[in-house]
Amino acid sequence: MPATPSWPPRSAPRLFVEAPVAAGELVVIEGNPAHYLTRVMRVREGDAVIVCDDVTGEWACRVVSADKRSVTLEPVEKLRPRESVPDIWLCPALLKKDRFDIVLEKATELGVAAIHPVLARRCVADKLNLDRARTVTTEAAEQCARTALPEIAAPRSLSAMLTKWPEDRALFFADEQGGEHALRAFASHAGPAAILIGPEGGWDDAERDAIRAHPAARPVTLGPRILRGETAALCALATWMSVSGDWQQ
Known part of the structure; x- marks a missing residue:
């Protein structure tokens, strides 16, 4: 049997968001980051996006919707906590x-x-x-x-x-x-x-x-x-x- 592809894929785009991410709360991306996701990375509904908020850590999200102006993401799994940074x-x-x-x-x-x-x-x-x-x-x-x-x-x-x-x-x-x-x-x-x-x-x-x-x-x-x-x-x-x-x- 073929191996099941890992999720999220290593090629998933990454970006930081300003508001803290939480399970069950949709993340809406607008402006230049939305343009990057839709026009550069060509994300579509169902694709994975890695999101960091500089507070809780790193999340794997699934694209719920994407258009020219905004991308809506659903947090699926917290991958890592915010890293401990050397002082x-x-x-x-x-x-x-x-x-x-x-x-x-x-x-x-x-x-x-x-x-x-x-x-x-x-x-x-x-x-x-x-x-x-x-x-x-x-x-x-x-x-x-x-x-x-x-x-x-x-x-x-x-x-x-x-x-x-x-x-x-x-x-x-x-x-x-x-x-x-x-x-x-x-x-x-x-x-x-x-x-x-x-x-x-x-x-x-x-x-x-x-x-x-x-x-x-x-x-x-x-x-x-x-x-x-x-x-x-x-x-x-x-x-x-x-x-x-x-x-x-």
Whole structure:
């Protein structure tokens, strides 16, 4: 006898929804997500769609109806609870839009809990469209099958960030002028942490002095080469995940 196809199929489209999902309550998808389901993924009545709500977790749903404007889904089975996210923040200085999009997308894929953009004196960019940034991270989370979205904070100055820094969170400062080996520093720390990455032009002397003077700061080095901001952010986060995050599970 032929094998019974698994349900939901691995090829089922995935998307996040704003309202919590519950058994017995229909989910109505409208706007761009509905267009994606009907025009791009070509879903029809009876097809499967995987839905995450960033609260309860991941659900397998069946399409009840689909037209140009909306798609109605029926939750069939809860597949996974919302994932436990490692308590790591990424604090990258703002970069040019295309490069910062890379940071947003790949940091989400790597499993970051929160992204706190920083404004430094040598930042080329000074603004961030938060709605667009959340779209980038949401699409990245859907692509890599995350069940939790990273928090994205509004950009703030370095001085404001340092002034209000939580006492219990280590601040690993990627300093191109040197510091403790990042791998050893990350492995030796247990508890909440954050990684601070500089702008395209680097930190100026006053900023570097202010960071190093902060009691939570731990300067680290990412190797012998000067890395671009987006490269440094993702290398540091990947290193942290490998020794202190959830890659070992």
